[in-house]
Amino acid sequence: MPVSVYATATRAASAAATRIVNVLRDNPAVVVGLPTGHTPIPMYRALVRAYQAGRADFSRATTFNLDEFAGLGRDDAGSYRTFMESHLFDHVNLAPQRAHVIDGRASDWRQELERFERRIARAGGMDLIVLGIGQNGHLGFNEPADALPARSHRVALRQQSRRANATLFGGRWQDVPPYALSMGIGTILNARRTILLATGASKARIVARALTGPVTTKVPASLLQTHPNMMVVLDRDAASRL
Numbered sequence: 001m002p003v004s005v006y007a008t009a010t011r012a013a014s015a016a017a018t019r020i021v022n023v024l025r026d027n028p029a030v031v032v033g034l035p036t037g038h039t040p041i042p043m044y045r046a047l048v049r050a051y052q053a054g055r056a057d058f059s060r061a062t063t064f065n066l067d068e069f070a071g072l073g074r075d076d077a078g079s080y081r082t083f084m085e086s087h088l089f090d091h092v093n094l095a096p097q098r099a100h101v102i103d104g105r106a107s108d109w110r111q112e113l114e115r116f117e118r119r120i121a122r123a124g125g126m127d128l129i130v131l132g133i134g135q136n137g138h139l140g141f142n143e144p145a146d147a148l149p150a151r152s153h154r155v156a157l158r159q160q161s162r163r164a165n166a167t168l169f170g171g172r173w174q175d176v177p178p179y180a181l182s183m184g185i186g187t188i189l190n191a192r193r194t195i196l197l198a199t200g201a202s203k204a205r206i207v208a209r210a211l212t213g214p215v216t217t218k219v220p221a222s223l224l225q226t227h228p229n230m231m232v233v234l235d236r237d238a239a240s241r242l
């Protein structure tokens, strides 16, 4: 698999943004899967800059976010919906009805997840998905487990994942919701192209395990090794154990 290594996290994130801009240019009606977290923030900043400079037009694009906290949604400060609005949706010309984030506040989460899967299928599947990686190897909120559901599902978050999200909740991991709704690993792997974006020394160990270790549901990101069109974008720190 092609691995690109950049000197800094910002450059790596900009490289991922450039991929998205190129894909948008080739296919304005592209369907893209998007991550949240600290890592993609500079990628979104670069995408907003590209839009402002007239280099990216999102008007026909469709996006699907990887996950959301159960119980949270629009207008909740810690929700991934709010994260996406403040980092991307509010700043580009993406049509709100085509910017899909699972509604964590849906009264029937099973129905909401089925609806989410149907929307992806109706959009013709994802052309490209950009993924982060958790320090425990999770993809979206597919946490390490003996077996992983293929389709979107509700998941109990590991304490490590809740701690990693504490900054969204005033620094208190206990305030991070214990459950999330996540795109399934099979749905992720059905995307025609995948980009894994990881930066920082804290990701070096898990990046090496995911890319060069055995393929196992105990390291969900290792399943990306089976994807036929995968690309890895790293900064030097995240690549240091490869």
Ligand code: PGA
Residues within 6 Å of the ligand: 035, 036, 037, 038, 039, 040, 131, 132, 133, 134, 135, 138, 139, 140, 164
């Ligand atoms: P991070 O999260 O970018 O905040 O490290 C990545 C992830 O958990 O997928």
